[in-house]
Amino acid sequence: MNGALLVAAGAAVGAPLRYLTDRAVRARRDPLLPWGTFAANLLGSAVLGLVTGAVQAHGASPQLQLLVGTGFCGALTTYSTFSYETLRLAESGARRWAAVNVAGSLTAGLAAVYAGWGLAGLIG
Template sequence: MNPAVLVGIGGMLGALSRHFVGQRLSGDGQATLAVNVLGSFVLGTLTTGLTTDPELLTLFGTGFCGAFTTFSSFAFETVRLYERGKRREAISNATVNLVGALAAVALGGVAASTISF
């Protein structure tokens, strides 16, 4: 299938899923943290050998995860906290998002290697 179509379909599913998470989680930054960590876990599982199918990687890795996760919202929320004088919260937000996403990628990789055939 055409890679642009795969990215489009995956992106649509990722954006809708992100909207769903945003509707379910309230509070400053909770939805952003959730989608970034969950999306990083999914990407970690995909890129660590769960699949080598280039179409699945394009559909889910580039399309879904690309639309589901959101670096721009994370960066905006962090800067807004800093501008409002909430510097500790800004640093905490940045730390939790980055460490959480990196840990989720690693955990996804471990999960994928555990269930790989």
């Protein structure tokens, strides 16, 4: 299947899932920290680690990388909203929370990639 079509199919699911995740989290939590974006970035990083580990280290189809990696995970996660929400926190005087958001998102995202990659090793 054509690469661009695989990316489109993945992104058409990933982007709305980020929107729904953000809305569901906002409805439940006090929105001091942007937990919705945090959750989407965490989930997308874990899945990307899993898929890339499966493709590169365990021989899964490279088409899976385009569909799930570039398309789904790329659209599920976002750097632009993460940066904008961090800026909003800093502007509102919550500079410490802005720093917490950055440090927490980075640590969690990186840990999620490692966890996903490790899981690919256990399955494959």
